[in-house]
Amino acid sequence: MSLATVGADLAQALRERFPDAVTGVTGDAVWVRPEAIAQVCAFLRQDPSHDFALLNAVTAVDRVEHFELVYHLTSLSRNATAVLKAAVPGREDPTLPTVSTVWRGALLQEREIWDLMGVRFEGHPDLRRILTWEGFDGHPLRRDYLEPPLPYIWPHGG
Amino acid sequence: MTLPTEPLVVNIGPHHPSTHGVFRMRVTLDGENIIDAEPVIGYLHRGTEKLAEERSYTQVITLTDRLDYVASMTNNQAYVLSAEKLLGLAVPERGQYLRVIAAELQRIASHLIGAGFLLAELGGFGGTALMYAFRERERILDMFEMLCGARITVSYMRIGGVFQDAPDEFWPALRRFLDDMPAYADDLERLIFGSEITLSRIKGVGVLTAEQAINASLTGPVLRATGVEWDIRKAAPYDAYDRVDFDVPTLTEGDNFARFWVRMLEVRQSLRILEQCYRDVPGGPVRATTDMLFRPEPGDAYVPIEAPKGELGFYLVSDGSIKPYRCKVRAPSFISLTVFRDLLVGWKLADGIISLGSLDFNMGEVDR
Numbered sequence: 001m002s003l004a005t006v007g008a009d010l011a012q013a014l015r016e017r018f019p020d021a022v023t024g025v026t027g028d029a030v031w032v033r034p035e036a037i038a039q040v041c042a043f044l045r046q047d048p049s050h051d052f053a054l055l056n057a058v059t060a061v062d063r064v065e066h067f068e069l070v071y072h073l074t075s076l077s078r079n080a081t082a083v084l085k086a087a088v089p090g091r092e093d094p095t096l097p098t099v100s101t102v103w104r105g106a107l108l109q110e111r112e113i114w115d116l117m118g119v120r121f122e123g124h125p126d127l128r129r130i131l132t133w134e135g136f137d138g139h140p141l142r143r144d145y146l147e148p149p150l151p152y153i154w155p156h157g158g
Numbered sequence: 159m160t161l162p163t164e165p166l167v168v169n170i171g172p173h174h175p176s177t178h179g180v181f182r183m184r185v186t187l188d189g190e191n192i193i194d195a196e197p198v199i200g201y202l203h204r205g206t207e208k209l210a211e212e213r214s215y216t217q218v219i220t221l222t223d224r225l226d227y228v229a230s231m232t233n234n235q236a237y238v239l240s241a242e243k244l245l246g247l248a249v250p251e252r253g254q255y256l257r258v259i260a261a262e263l264q265r266i267a268s269h270l271i272g273a274g275f276l277l278a279e280l281g282g283f284g285g286t287a288l289m290y291a292f293r294e295r296e297r298i299l300d301m302f303e304m305l306c307g308a309r310i311t312v313s314y315m316r317i318g319g320v321f322q323d324a325p326d327e328f329w330p331a332l333r334r335f336l337d338d339m340p341a342y343a344d345d346l347e348r349l350i351f352g353s354e355i356t357l358s359r360i361k362g363v364g365v366l367t368a369e370q371a372i373n374a375s376l377t378g379p380v381l382r383a384t385g386v387e388w389d390i391r392k393a394a395p396y397d398a399y400d401r402v403d404f405d406v407p408t409l410t411e412g413d414n415f416a417r418f419w420v421r422m423l424e425v426r427q428s429l430r431i432l433e434q435c436y437r438d439v440p441g442g443p444v445r446a447t448t449d450m451l452f453r454p455e456p457g458d459a460y461v462p463i464e465a466p467k468g469e470l471g472f473y474l475v476s477d478g479s480i481k482p483y484r485c486k487v488r489a490p491s492f493i494s495l496t497v498f499r500d501l502l503v504g505w506k507l508a509d510g511i512i513s514l515g516s517l518d519f520n521m522g523e524v525d526r
Binding site for chain 2: 027029053054055056057059061062070072076079083103104105106107108109112116130131132133140141
């Protein structure tokens with residue numbers, strides 16, 4: 001974007017409001033503790049000096065030792081962008097709060113992340129698989145996912 | 159006497175002409191009125207993001223063609239821009255102009271398809287409008303064939319520029335198209351404004367407010383039809399968009415008519431951009447000199463572009479190898495489905511089909 005928010009400034013503003021939430025800054029991205037992500041996002045959306053009304057994208061990156069959740073935000077009024085990242089540990093049941101209560105635009109994207117990456121969003125109203133079907137075995141976008149050997153009887157969808 | 163009725167669940171699709179591809183919707187009907195609706199997707203899921211992790215940066219371009227298959231050029235563009243940001247690569251000026259020409263031709267083609275199918279779904283005279291739209295699109299596809307030899311799966315853009323310079327026969331073809339297209343667009347618009355029935359079917363139906371649209375992360379023509387002037391070509395110009403002059407058309411109604419009409423207005427603006435590119439295109443190389451394989455520094459990049467259907471971006475993560483570690487597609491069509499229920503519930507089934515068409519989504523991009 002032509003007027004990107006510098007990560008350090010945003011981190012400073014967030015540290016003043018949420019003393020424990022920010023864990024670091026890399027480049028333009030601000031690292032936030034996963035438990036605090038919904039609070040931080042609600043603040044960034046509602047506070048008039050930030051006004052991040054548009055959630056561009058939510059995505060997850062499998063870093064093997066943790067899942068990296070990436071939030072791209074845009075402020076239409078200030079023509080600024082921000083990137084928030086959260087590291088969610090664990091491969092069995094990685095969980096963090098949903099931001100779909102802040103932006104409805106996250107509803108389908110978080111379902112997709114649950115389906116393909118297996119990251120669970122607490123408080124999501126309708127966390128079901130979306131691109132594969134209920135009964136599908138595993139989360140295919142994980143780095144350690146292996147395709148079942150053929151011939152394989154795919155489970156039936158509901 | 160009132161007859162007791164009970165809600166009826168109807169599956170429309172996955173193979174139905176009105177659903178724009180293999181899309182299934184589960185609607186609950188009370189008579190003709192929709193009381194609940196749910197999209198069921200995934201029938202065209204090919205695992206593009208997973209496949210990209212196993213291919214080199216250049217090979218991924220061919221995967222992007224198959225996402226939104228009625229707007230392959232802009233898919234290419236979004237991908238190569240993100241890859242170039244990751245690499246810190248500059249594109250020669252002629253390459254940038256050729257990209258803008260290809261992208262704007264693609265925008266016209268995509269909007270024609272969107273408008274043509276919208277009218278086709280209204281029934282009655284639908285065939286005429288759709289064939290008008292396809293006639294003009296055919297000329298654009300012929301020009302793509304001149305540029306790169308392919309019509310749909312173009313893979314025209316490369317990291318660092320475009321595949322090759324435009325051949326000699328391209329420029330006269332573009333000139334003829336620019337001369338003819340305004341009259342064609344008039345024809346298509348008259349099909350709408352000349353018909354009282356069409357207007358009464360689409361005006362005031364499927365209304366979205368600006369708050370609803372922004373909250374649901376909608377972008378592109380759907381957002382601009384609610385009165386929000388937001389266009390990434392203006393907000394964060396990429397390629398040669400900072401050197402061309404154009405307006406961002408907006409309408410305030412947010413209904414099916416506004417979504418259709420804002421696309422037709424955008425076609426006019428695309429023609430304006432193409433006229434300027436035709437006039438100003440500089441000489442020189444079309445592609446930066448690069449290695450065959452790319453090894454970007456570890457890091458990530460996300461460069462959104464204004465695709466015909468809204469904000470399209472590829473979030474690329476590099477781990478220093480020749481393949482992307484992660485390639486996420488931010489697909490506007492997929493996110494449009496967030497408002498699926500809001501648009502359909504409370505309307506008659508016949509209106510719901512048109513509201514769906516006015517979102518102009520594409521299943522290749524929804525399912526990826």
